[in-house]
Amino acid sequence: MLAVVKKPHIEIALSGENPVELLNWIRRRFEVSILTPRREKSVPVEETEFWRDMNKNRAGNLLAGARLKAEMTQAELAEKAGIRQNMVSEYENGKRALTKAMAKRFSGVLNVDLGRLLAND
Secondary structure, eight states, X not given: OEEEETTTTEEEEOOSSOHHHHHHHHHTTSOEEXXXXXXXXXXXGXXXXXXXHHHHTHHHHHHHHHHHHTTOOHHHHHHHHTSOHHHXXXXXXXXXXXXXXXXXXXXXXXXXXXXXXXXXX
């Protein structure tokens, strides 16, 4: 069984005789989506609700992922990029469109390839 905890984003593969008990414990605190109930019944990730949700704000999710990988807070990224923290939040939450110029600035600060931040559909 492959489960995803949406916030914070965690992917968990569970196997064994009774993974449901652990899954129920996790559900008490987090929203959980089951991607596949059994290994033999896997589905393409593009057909999952998780994938559709993530693609609604692809650029913002890519930016947030790169920031977290760099172990930076929004405030730290904002300071280094020369913008306000609320702007980083708006980019990450899809409330502000990430332009190529801004993506280039973020890629320099985060030390990632520009293509990693651009949402190429």
